[in-house]
Amino acid sequence: MYLIGVIVIAAIAYFLYRELYGKRKDLPPGPTPWPIIGNIPQLDLNHPEKSLIQWGKQYGPVFTIWMPVPFVIVNDYDLMKESFLKQGDVFAGRPKTFIMQELARGNYGLVFARDELWREQRRFALHVLRDFGVGRNVLEPKILDQARELISILHSTKGPTQLKPAFTFAVGNVINVMIVGYAWKFGDQKMEEFRKTLEELPMAATKPTVLLLELYPWIRYFEPPFNMGLKHVKHLSDKFRSFFLEEIRKHKETLDENEPPRDYTDAYLIEMNKRIKAGNQGSFSEWQLMFAMGDMWSAGLETTVTTLRFAFLYLLNYPDVLKKLHEEMDEMVGRERDLSMNDQKILPYLCATIQEVQRLANILPINLQHTVTEDVIVGGYRIPKETIVVAQTPSIHLDEKLFPDPYTFNPERHIDANGRFVKNEHILPFSIGKRACMGESLARMELFLFLGSLVQHCDFRPADGKTPPPFKIITGMGQYPAPYDCVIIPRT
Numbered sequence: 001m002y003l004i005g006v007i008v009i010a011a012i013a014y015f016l017y018r019e020l021y022g023k024r025k026d027l028p029p030g031p032t033p034w035p036i037i038g039n040i041p042q043l044d045l046n047h048p049e050k051s052l053i054q055w056g057k058q059y060g061p062v063f064t065i066w067m068p069v070p071f072v073i074v075n076d077y078d079l080m081k082e083s084f085l086k087q088g089d090v091f092a093g094r095p096k097t098f099i100m101q102e103l104a105r106g107n108y109g110l111v112f113a114r115d116e117l118w119r120e121q122r123r124f125a126l127h128v129l130r131d132f133g134v135g136r137n138v139l140e141p142k143i144l145d146q147a148r149e150l151i152s153i154l155h156s157t158k159g160p161t162q163l164k165p166a167f168t169f170a171v172g173n174v175i176n177v178m179i180v181g182y183a184w185k186f187g188d189q190k191m192e193e194f195r196k197t198l199e200e201l202p203m204a205a206t207k208p209t210v211l212l213l214e215l216y217p218w219i220r221y222f223e224p225p226f227n228m229g230l231k232h233v234k235h236l237s238d239k240f241r242s243f244f245l246e247e248i249r250k251h252k253e254t255l256d257e258n259e260p261p262r263d264y265t266d267a268y269l270i271e272m273n274k275r276i277k278a279g280n281q282g283s284f285s286e287w288q289l290m291f292a293m294g295d296m297w298s299a300g301l302e303t304t305v306t307t308l309r310f311a312f313l314y315l316l317n318y319p320d321v322l323k324k325l326h327e328e329m330d331e332m333v334g335r336e337r338d339l340s341m342n343d344q345k346i347l348p349y350l351c352a353t354i355q356e357v358q359r360l361a362n363i364l365p366i367n368l369q370h371t372v373t374e375d376v377i378v379g380g381y382r383i384p385k386e387t388i389v390v391a392q393t394p395s396i397h398l399d400e401k402l403f404p405d406p407y408t409f410n411p412e413r414h415i416d417a418n419g420r421f422v423k424n425e426h427i428l429p430f431s432i433g434k435r436a437c438m439g440e441s442l443a444r445m446e447l448f449l450f451l452g453s454l455v456q457h458c459d460f461r462p463a464d465g466k467t468p469p470p471f472k473i474i475t476g477m478g479q480y481p482a483p484y485d486c487v488i489i490p491r492t
């Protein structure tokens with residue numbers, strides 16, 4: 001009995017030592033984590049970026065939080081450049097996760113891919129994106145087609161309306177045209193079903209019981225009788241994938257390898273067949289293609305739609321800014337001709353507004369996790385290979401030393417004394433280093449052409465004519481404005 005008591009006390013003492021000191025001693029300091037659940041209870045769940053800013057002030061430019069696995073947070077611009085940019089390859093890993101293993105049998109796709117597969121697939125995808133016009137202005141008319149559709153949908157609304165469905169339609173169609181070559185009609189049932197699955201999947205995959213599986217994978221054997229949520233995630237993932245499988249099948253049936261590719265799927269299949277013939281398939285497979293298509297959708301839709309929704313939330317709250325945008329547009333472009341990317345030069349206030357939206361919105365309140373591919377020193381601390389590291393860009397965007405009164409929406413801060421737009425290197429909504437957003441050029445085109453065309457052809461007013469929607473934010477994987485209504489008045 002005495003011996004059992006001693007063993008239990010020793011086990012508890014060892015557990016507490018490990019949780020409170022042992023596992024932390026080799027990483028940068030940070031807030032003391034709770035046993036098992038780490039720092040999650042201390043995090044402001046509505047505004048995690050604020051907790052990280054606060055901890056940065058307390059613990060310095062690099063610190064560790066436990067989520068419940070350790071995240072080394074790099075909270076300082078110079079240190080971010082020093083690490084994520086100058087040692088790009090070392091900071092370009094991604095964690096291996098239980099959920100990716102379950103859903104994809106490994107790190108496939110683009111967002112969670114790693115090592116050689118990621119390098120080869122990212123290079124190829126960027127090359128195709130360039131060929132499809134991000135660099136060569138082939139995509140611009142396609143985005144403008146969707147902008148015209150979007151305006152006509154919004155012009156036809158009567159009374160208070162939510163912007164999200166129309167934005168999702170327009171941004172989703174740009175991705176669909178690029179990946180599979182066609183656009184949907186507004187309200188299409190298939191698009192609606194696909195959009196719903198795409199929205200539900202990340203929510204289901206980040207349910208607390210599913211996240212717990214990352215630490216304790218054996219819990220999955222208790223479903224059923226317990227509902228861990230894993231079966232639901234798998235069901236949604238299969239549904240999501242079936243859309244891409246169908247598209248790959250249709251593309252294979254109609255592919256003409258002697259013609260230029262119609263879209264990303266064609267380009268991928270042509271490259272894969274070429275490699276198979278040459279006996280050098282590398283990481284090219286239909287399995288990988290399916291996950292890459294899914295990643296472009298999931299990385300490209302919600303991010304762009306949320307940024308646009310934030311933009312109009314600010315504009316409804318800052319009508320003077322909207323008024324200036326209207327005046328600039330009327331004076332420099334008018335309402336007759338289509339906008340073009342070349343107009344960036346003559347629309348400094350629009351460029352400044354977009355930059356300010358991206359500075360303030362911080363749609364990823366904790367930036368996406370990387371891992372280090374080898375042992376490395378960050379800010380004087382030795383970080384072991386495979387540790388998760390985060391370039392915490394929101395802390396830079398909200399730094400009062402760089403942006404006085406950082407929580408105020410003020411596009412003027414990006415305009416110089418000569419009225420010119422000043423691009424600010426500290427504003428990094430697409431992140432930094434080798435894993436920075438692959439769709440940055442496309443997203444910048446969409447933000448400029450959609451926002452600009454909307455300003456050109458619509459006026460936006462609060463739902464009741466006077467009370468702007470509140471800044472209510474919903475936080476999950478990302479940060480989104482709560483649904484809000486507004487009234488759209490055509491500018492004819």
Ligand code: HEM
Pocket residue numbers: 110111112122295296299300301303304307363364367368369370391429430431432434435436437438439440442443
């Ligand atoms: C306003 C819109 C967008 C924002 C704010 C945004 C932001 C980001 C951020 C912060 C990351 C993480 C980078 C990192 O890990 O450090 C990322 C990754 C990524 N984004 Fe975007 N993104 C946007 C639009 C798009 C679009 C339209 C596409 C579509 C083609 C896209 C495709 C990707 C991909 C594939 C990755 C993973 C890159 C990699 O791991 O190598 N994004 N994005």
